[in-house]
Amino acid sequence: MFKRIPLLRALKADRWVRPFLRRYRKTLIFAISVGIVTFICGAGLMFSAGYLISKSATRPENILLVYVPIVLTRAFGIARPAFRYLERLVSHNWVLKMTSRLRQRLYDTLEHDAASFSSKYQLGDILGLLSDDIHHIQNLYLRTLFPMFVAWGLYALIVVTFGILSPLMGMWMLLLFGLMIFAIPLWSVLVNGARQEYEKQVKDQLYVNLTDNVLGIADWVLAGRSNAYLQLHDQNEQQYLATARAMHKFERLRDFLMQVLVLLLVLSLVIWGAARFGGQPGGPANWIAAFVLAVFPLIDAIAPLPAAAQETNVYTNSLVRLNDLPALAERLSTAPAIKAPYELKVQDLHYTYPQTSKEVLRGINLTIKPGEKLAILGRSGAGKSTLAALLRGDRIPSAGKVTLNGVPTDQFGDQIADYISVINQQPYLFNTTIANNIRLGNEEASDDDIWAVLRRVGLAKMVAALPHGLDTKVDEAGLRFSGGERHRLALARILLKDTPIILLDEPTVGLDPITEQAVINTIFEQLAGKTLIWITHHLQGIDQVDQVIFIEDGQLAMHGTPAELWQSNQRYRELKKADQGL
Template identity: 70%
Template sequence: MLNKIPIIKSLRHDRWVRPFLKHYKKTLILAIILGILTFVCGAGLMFCAGYLISKAATKPENILLIYVPIVLTRAFGIGRPAIQYLQRLVSHNWVLKMTSKLRQRLYDSLERDAVFFNSKYQLGDILGLLSDDISHIQNLYLRSMFPMFVAWGLYAIIVVGLGILSPLMGLWMLILFGLMIFAIPIWSVLVNGARQTYKKHLQDQLYTDLTDDVMGVSDWVLSGRGKKYLDLHVDNAKKLTETNHKMKKFERLRDFLLQILFLLIILSLVIWGYGKFGGHPSQLTNWIAAFVLAAFPLIEAFAGLPAATEETNVYQKSLVRLNNLPKPVTAKAKEISIEAPYELQLKNVHYTYPHTRKEILHGINLTIKPGEKLAILGRSGSGKSTMASLLRGDRIPTEGTVTLNNINTSKFGDQITNYFSVINQSPYLFNTTIANNLRLGNEDATDEQLWDVLHRVGLAEMVESLPDKINTKVEEAGLRFSGGERHRLALARVLLKDTPIVLLDEPTVGLDPITEQAVINTILTQLKNKTLIWITHHLQGIEKMDQIIFLEDGKLAMQGSPDQLWKTQERFRELKKADQGL
């Protein structure tokens, strides 16, 4: 039966959660012990209070019969909140340490795919991994596994303790508490867990149908099938409502059975107490009150187990998704050192996206010489960005090689940043100071160096006029500045980094023509001694390039210098004239 529980299946082959149980086992054991002691103190407090209240109503034969319960009541009363606070500190510290390691491992697993998530994962999966899955694993520990371990510990103490006083009573408690701890939670997972999964499926389907149909509502109306659309939506909504109703009905039944079991436990303790202490009428009410009241705090430990166990179905998908991730690379990358001049080569390069099986590049051969200015042109989807990723080593060719000084760029790893800088079409500025944003290029840069690069990119005067100068906050995403200013700040970062190769990935998209030309002129002037790879979709400023290639359907349709293409390629002349509005 246990094999039918999804979370059990996932945990059998888990390599994310189980290792941390072993790694932090001492802290986990301490947290469980403290959790058990919290409930023991609660039960002890009620036990002593019940005994004390009854005993205080009669004349005690010995003052110790009152004094000792008073002391114990005080001790348990202070001990319960103190131990509970300590238990929460330990358990949350344990969980937070564990989840921080899980997040680090998650980022390590995804790091090598970070620049092309969309080639392997859907966006929803990535957001789920980053925002939900680790939190689900945290809740799996805090809200499901930890209360379960505590309940098992209390279960053992109750059964053993009562078994010593009365073996038959111990056996009866073994059955009653066993039903609360094992039978009802498993029943809840198998029945309501399946409904939970079905509910999630219906919600996803309802959302998908609704968005798809609303986007195409005009087609429904024009085709005269509006009623069918409404019927489909109403049918799914009705199924979802029915499932919710069944789940609530089951929860009420489950809670009722838990209360019945608890009532049986209380009645059993009353009957057992009467049989055990009936021979001593003066002590009967004292002990019955003590044992019965001691049982009440324990219900808190057991009553929430079915719901907590049922929640594991929500966490199971997260666990599966995490375990399907690639194992993080733990080996340190081999140090690669190359010297100038730096030459890039693509030899018979083919590239196919893993999830579409569509070949984007077909047999590209290209040499980019040191200090050369290369423009890569082509329509959207022609393979420009894919080629840029291959040049940086972010992707590995399906066939052929991409090398920097005869070393595959994919082997450089993070070391590629020593040779490559990138300016994207939307340079990102963090919500911190101008100085901090610039020092992303060189964290050791002095203020003098910062002002130098600001002068070089034409921003020194503007920054000088700001209230806090280079210590002025740029606001989230750099919204304080215009598009052209953000590109100039990105260029300043590149100048501080001072790499020999700079990749411009459509850096002037969205800029007005005057600003665009000004940004292009600044970039070309300041990067005149660098190898420059410029990805663009139009031809403004293209005459300043040494070499131009046109990508079309993943192949080199045209290649040569601007003068060569102008003289030999009618298509290039037409494109140039169209770009100039002639």
């Protein structure tokens, strides 16, 4: 049965929650102890108050007969909020300390294994990890594990205490409280937990279908199938509502059973109190009231357990995802040291996307010598951008290797930016000044350095004519500039950075032919002498490179200089003619 509980399976091989239970066990034990004492004080307050009220109603002959209950009532009345406050301080301090360590570990893992992580997880997983998972682990402690540990402690004390007073009553308490603390929460996990997981799947699918159908509503209408669209949506929604109704029905039944057990407990204490203390002076009423009232604060500790146990299904996904992260390895103290000249080499490179199991690149071999200009051609989806990510170390090859001066590029980490810079399809300009945007290439650059690179990319006159010059705001995403100007500003960053290798990932997409040729000319003129890797989907300006490769079906279909391919490769000639509109 316990093997069917997802949280227990996840905790069995857990590397994130269990270590912190051991590491901060003293603080955890103290917090649980204070939590138990808080409920004991609550029960003691009600016990003393119940005894005091019923004893006072019988007109005691002497005030000394109720003096002890009066003192205990005051003592428990003060102790209960005091211990409650202390319990909150200790437990939340423990949880916040633990979650801060978890966040640090998560960010260290993401930073150290960014290439591996981005190769294995989708963007939604990353966002989920950063926004929800640590919060879920925090709730796992505060809403489930901590109340559960406190309830277990109270359970042991209740059974032992009643066992001392009456072994038979102790056995009865063992059964009743056992049903409330163990049986019903376990029942909630097994029955409603499965429904909760199914409800989440149905809800996610409902959103997917609804989005897809709304975006395509015009086609539904034009096809004359509007009613079919509504029926499909109603069918999905009814499936979700049926699951939600089943969950709510179960919760009402579960809460009813909990109330029945509480009623049975109260009746049991009334009968037991009357039998146990019936022969004492003053009658059994004093003790019946005391024991019955003492139960209600204890119920407050037990009643939330079924709902808390059911929520563990929500936390399990976060726990599993965290444990699927690569184990945090020892961080390299320094990046690999290499010296110029810089040579990139690709050896028997294979890459497969884990999400689709599709092999994008198969057996690529390539050498890019210092100062060489390489053009990478291919259809959309052929693997050009994937190859670029592998060259820069942003992804890890499934097989083979990509090296810079003999060192795998994924080992450089952030320091790869000292050797390889990138101008992508849509360079981003932040909503700050022109100077700040260009200084992304070199934070220490002076205004004179910035003006120098602006002159090199042909933007100095335009910037000088602006009202605030370098201090002009570029607006969000650089919308005040044209596409060609944004690419030139991105080039200015690269010139300021002065890296030996530049990766151009289709930098002229969306530009008109005249602007495109002007940008290409500027790039090749200003980056003369540097290694250029130019990913492009057509052949305008291709004669300025030293070698051309064409990727098709994950392999090199062409490889040679532009002149060689024009002379020997019919397909290359056709591609170039088509690109020129001939």
